[in-house]
Amino acid sequence: MIPNRLTEALNDQIKNELESAYIYLSMAAYFHSQGLDGMAHWMRCQAHEETIHAMKFMDHLIDRNTPVTLLHLKQLKTEWHSASEAWKEAYAHEQFITAKINALTAISREEKDYQSEPLLAWFAKEQIEEEATSSKIAGEMEMVGDSKSALLMLDRELGARTFPPGSPFDPAAYASAT
Numbered sequence: 001m002i003p004n005r006l007t008e009a010l011n012d013q014i015k016n017e018l019e020s021a022y023i024y025l026s027m028a029a030y031f032h033s034q035g036l037d038g039m040a041h042w043m044r045c046q047a048h049e050e051t052i053h054a055m056k057f058m059d060h061l062i063d064r065n066t067p068v069t070l071l072h073l074k075q076l077k078t079e080w081h082s083a084s085e086a087w088k089e090a091y092a093h094e095q096f097i098t099a100k101i102n103a104l105t106a107i108s109r110e111e112k113d114y115q116s117e118p119l120l121a122w123f124a125k126e127q128i129e130e131e132a133t134s135s136k137i138a139g140e141m142e143m144v145g146d147s148k149s150a151l152l153m154l155d156r157e158l159g160a161r162t163f164p165p166g167s168p169f170d171p172a173a174y175a176s177a178t
């Protein structure tokens, strides 16, 4: 069993990761409404990744014979003033998640739960990538400014991200499902 204090924080992190998926799906819907289907597609791919992150934490609790508690997800924002604002928020959100992973690592050490460290080390590394990617796109959006042609080029580029095969977030995967 995982110590209580860490169990609570890990259950909270399952919620944070699912909330991340919600945030990115909400941004996907917003981007679709703005005609930015490439950005919407990128956000759907990201929502897939966040759901996997939640499952990794959930499986860790199950493997350690520790109770899983799925917490309440709050109502999230559905509108942004601009695509650029949404990307800035995506970057800020990844910074928030990094702080949560760091706090979990600190708790696991304080509670001497060394078996949680490999998973948290994986997430620490993952967050370097997640922050770098969202920060890069947020920066590119700043450079795009008011240029519609640059915005369309970036939208096309982001639309090239690929889903893992069979992802339920990929419209092509469920279009043919019964």
Ligand code: FEO
Residues within 6 Å of the ligand: 017, 020, 049, 050, 053, 094, 097, 130
């Ligand atoms: Fe699961 Fe984007 O952090």
